[in-house]
Amino acid sequence: MLFNNVTIVGVGLISGSFALALKQKGLAKNIIGVSRTTASLNTALQLGIIDEALPLAEAVKKSDFIYVAIPVDATIAVMQQIMDMVTDKQIVADAGSTKLALCNALAQHHNRQQFVATHPMWGTEYSGPQAAVQDAFVGRCCVICEQEKSNSHALATVENIYKTLGMHLVYMDARSHDTHAAYVSHISHITSFALANTVLEKEKEENTIFELAGGGFESTVRLAKSNPAMWAPIFMQNKHNVLEVLNEHIHQLQKFKTSLEQNNPEALITLMKNANKISKILVKKQ
Amino acid sequence: MLFNNVTIVGVGLISGSFALALKQKGLAKNIIGVSRTTASLNTALQLGIIDEALPLAEAVKKSDFIYVAIPVDATIAVMQQIMDMVTDKQIVADAGSTKLALCNALAQHHNRQQFVATHPMWGTEYSGPQAAVQDAFVGRCCVICEQEKSNSHALATVENIYKTLGMHLVYMDARSHDTHAAYVSHISHITSFALANTVLEKEKEENTIFELAGGGFESTVRLAKSNPAMWAPIFMQNKHNVLEVLNEHIHQLQKFKTSLEQNNPEALITLMKNANKISKILVKKQ
Numbered sequence: 001m002l003f004n005n006v007t008i009v010g011v012g013l014i015s016g017s018f019a020l021a022l023k024q025k026g027l028a029k030n031i032i033g034v035s036r037t038t039a040s041l042n043t044a045l046q047l048g049i050i051d052e053a054l055p056l057a058e059a060v061k062k063s064d065f066i067y068v069a070i071p072v073d074a075t076i077a078v079m080q081q082i083m084d085m086v087t088d089k090q091i092v093a094d095a096g097s098t099k100l101a102l103c104n105a106l107a108q109h110h111n112r113q114q115f116v117a118t119h120p121m122w123g124t125e126y127s128g129p130q131a132a133v134q135d136a137f138v139g140r141c142c143v144i145c146e147q148e149k150s151n152s153h154a155l156a157t158v159e160n161i162y163k164t165l166g167m168h169l170v171y172m173d174a175r176s177h178d179t180h181a182a183y184v185s186h187i188s189h190i191t192s193f194a195l196a197n198t199v200l201e202k203e204k205e206e207n208t209i210f211e212l213a214g215g216g217f218e219s220t221v222r223l224a225k226s227n228p229a230m231w232a233p234i235f236m237q238n239k240h241n242v243l244e245v246l247n248e249h250i251h252q253l254q255k256f257k258t259s260l261e262q263n264n265p266e267a268l269i270t271l272m273k274n275a276n277k278i279s280k281i282l283v284k285k286q
Numbered sequence: 287m288l289f290n291n292v293t294i295v296g297v298g299l300i301s302g303s304f305a306l307a308l309k310q311k312g313l314a315k316n317i318i319g320v321s322r323t324t325a326s327l328n329t330a331l332q333l334g335i336i337d338e339a340l341p342l343a344e345a346v347k348k349s350d351f352i353y354v355a356i357p358v359d360a361t362i363a364v365m366q367q368i369m370d371m372v373t374d375k376q377i378v379a380d381a382g383s384t385k386l387a388l389c390n391a392l393a394q395h396h397n398r399q400q401f402v403a404t405h406p407m408w409g410t411e412y413s414g415p416q417a418a419v420q421d422a423f424v425g426r427c428c429v430i431c432e433q434e435k436s437n438s439h440a441l442a443t444v445e446n447i448y449k450t451l452g453m454h455l456v457y458m459d460a461r462s463h464d465t466h467a468a469y470v471s472h473i474s475h476i477t478s479f480a481l482a483n484t485v486l487e488k489e490k491e492e493n494t495i496f497e498l499a500g501g502g503f504e505s506t507v508r509l510a511k512s513n514p515a516m517w518a519p520i521f522m523q524n525k526h527n528v529l530e531v532l533n534e535h536i537h538q539l540q541k542f543k544t545s546l547e548q549n550n551p552e553a554l555i556t557l558m559k560n561a562n563k564i565s566k567i568l569v570k571k572q
Contacts, residue, residue: 121498121499121500122501123501123502124501125502140500141497141500143498168497170494170497170498172494180494180498181498183484183485183488184498184499184500184503185498185500185502185503187481187485188481188503188505188506189502190539190542191477191539192506192561193542193558193561194535194538194539194541194542194557194561195473195477195535195538196560196561196562196563197538197541197557197561198469198473198531198534198535198538199469199473199564200560200561200563200564201538202469202530202534208456208458208466211427211454211456212407212429212456212466212467212470212471213470213567213568214407214408214409214426214427214470215409215410216409216411216474216475216478216508217470217471217474218568219505219506219508219509220474220478220505220506220508221474221564221568222502222505222568223502223505223506224558224561224562225562225564225565225568226558226562228555228558228559228562229555231554231558232554232555232558233551235546235551235554236546236549236551236554239546239549242546243543243546243547244488245484245488246539246542246546247543248484248487248488249480249481249539250536250539250543252480252481252483252484252487253476253477253532253535253536253539254536255480255483256476256479256480256521256532257529257532257533257536260522260525260528260529260532263522263525265518265519265521265522268514268517268518268522269514269515269518271479271480271483272479272510272512272514272517273514274482274483275478275479275480275483275486276482276511276512276514277486278482278485278486278507278510278511279511282504282508282511
């Protein structure tokens with residue numbers, strides 16, 4: 001057993017799955033949930049995700065390890081409260097989808113070295129404790145940012161947890177993380193939301209969508225079910241990168257448009273053959 | 287046993303899966319493959335998808351049922367050859383992703399009533415006979431167009447096949463089919479191709495994509511692996527509808543862009559909440 005007491009701040013998809021995995025791997029004896037939402041705490045208790053629910057200060061006080069997974073617009077303020085409270089015996093980590101704003105906010109904190117900035121690259125379009133799943137992180141990648149600013153014990157402990165959960169670790173600075181996350185995660189969500197709106201806007205005969213929509217549509221539009229309250233702050237915090245990728249994406253769509261308008265199937269084929277190269281990347285992953 | 291001899295023209299993903307299902311359900315005794323590509327015929331023979339390979343004229347001559355599933359730019363010419371050969375004892379169907387051009391081309395053919403225009407709404411990003419799968423069509427929808435132009439025996443036979451394969455049937459005119467297909471299938475492919483190009487264009491550190499790309503990215507970019515030789519003719523034949531949806535999709539992406547540029551998270555949330563409505567449609571489907 002690594003920890004007697006672990007606090008998860010936020011009891012949702014990521015923290016819930018993380019808590020289930022800690023228990024399953026025997027890494028935590030008692031898991032404390034902290035949330036503004038009483039209903040989520042009750043659900044998490046019922047599902048056995050947490051063992052008890054406490055206010056933040058009490059939870060932090062008795063915990064060896066505090067894991068924060070809440071919408072990124074709330075993370076900085078909550079994290080500053082936590083960091084003000086912890087001792088050099090306690091370890092803090094977050095799971096946020098943006099890293100630069102948080103890392104910058106905590107850069108000068110006297111307890112900075114107790115904190116490890118992480119982003120486990122896993123998620124689904126669902127949210128809340130009822131969305132938490134066993135084995136969520138297995139085989140996925142976890143980014144650790146600014147590892148040189150965490151003390152070696154805290155870093156090794158967090159690395160050990162993620163490895164035990166089946167993740168492989170990637171290290172990068174927070175700015176690089178946010179750039180890469182815009183390309184491989186944030187833009188996929190915007191595309192999917194926009195595609196859903198496209199179809200909903202134009203197609204008024206819902207029953208026909210429902211009848212005809214095949215696997216391809218479901219696949220590309222799946223992320224459109226994601227939680228706006230989680231994603232708006234991510235897009236806002238990573239605005240610079242997201243806009244850059246979004247502009248490029250619109251530009252790429254316009255190439256398809258122009259090729260069609262010009263009755264140029266060869267140009268379409270060239271665009272698609274280039275896109276086919278994504279196979280190499282996806283195959284390597286498996 | 288419904289048929290002694292069935293010809294599949296094209297031995298790829300759709301026709302291969304169709305042939306496997308006919309055999310599995312005991313609907314066909316002997317399946318004949320027709321293809322311009324000898325390698326595909328050999329693979330289909332080895333995989334047990336077809337029992338023999340013959341040139342088109344010989345195959346048609348001995349078949350009770352001819353099923354055409356080739357790229358849509360080749361379909362019309364091949365179908366006209368077939369229709370010129372068949373008798374009123376033979377039934378012909380196609381599985382193409384566009385329907386208006388083909389239906390118009392065959393409208394005045396003296397054997398039109400032997401033909402049933404269909405589109406089973408299933409596919410994957412893979413192609414060729416090796417991509418064929420058992421139970422491909424189960425639970426999916428099949429569109430039948432201009433059913434009033436098929437004779438009642440041909441229509442009932444084809445309906446019976448698809449139902450036996452586990453599909454539910456939807457009837458619409460060819461023009462409506464092409465419009466709906468643009469919304470629920472063709473645009474998903476363009477989006478996915480364009481997203482792959484976006485990431486490939488901007489992200490030169492391939493290993494980092496490979497490391498960080500999570501399930502969301504894989505899901506939205508999966509269709510970018512699709513076969514350009516199949517999709518270019520679909521987009522070209524359905525140009526009018528595809529351009530309309532593509533323009534709307536770019537417009538929807540620009541709304542996200544504007545909301546971000548104007549630092550307006552409320553507008554982002556409104557856009558995403560609207561997109562969330564797609565859940566209702568996807569849930570109904572299950």
